[in-house]
Amino acid sequence: MTDACGACQGTWPREDHFITDLGSSKVYLHDDQFFPGWTVVVFQRHATELFQLAPTERFQLIEEVSRVAKTLAEIYQAKKINYELLGNQLPHIHWHLIPRLANDPAPLEPVWRVPHSPLLLTGATLHEAITRLACPLRMAR
Ligand SMILES: [Zn+2]
Structure with a gap:
């Protein structure tokens, strides 16, 4: 833990976007849902x-990332899952997992290069999006 690290x-991420704890990682719905199902591990x-990471830590993390990706692929009927492990802005290991759907506005571009206004979910809509992923992720443990 470091004092300077938001994670x-x-x-960051916002606690009201928390989905579940998988053991070596915590899963959150990303603030911006312009790309539906954008999740952060x-x-x-x-x-x-x-x-x-120790090899066992790395193995468990990749297993958890894969479990979230599979769940996203199924729930959102994704054509492809994007896996982004950057950390330039927040240097603490976190994956952005982004389902890319059939109606994707820019299917050949990484999401960061697609100009758009962030889609922020609140209230019942946010709760529904979280619950939709939390149930299958908890059952898969
Ligand atoms: Zn940290």
Whole structure:
């Protein structure tokens, strides 16, 4: 844990977007749902690079990322899942998992390159999107 890290401090991702805890990672619905189902998987402890993890930690993390990706693919009928492990802005291992759907506005581009206004969910719509993923993810444990 570091004082400067938003993931360690719990300031990002937003707690009201929490979906479930998979053991070595926590899963959140991303703030921006312009791409429906955009999910963030955050490693439980502070590390910035995959090579810093013990092999068993890395294995478990990849298993959890794969489980979330499979769930997203099924729930959203995705044509492809994008896996983004960047960390330039927040250097704490976290994956952006983004279902790319049949009606994707720019199927050949990474989401970061698609200009759009963020789609922020609130209230019942946010709750429904979280529950839709939380139930299958918890059952798969
Ligand atoms: Zn951290």
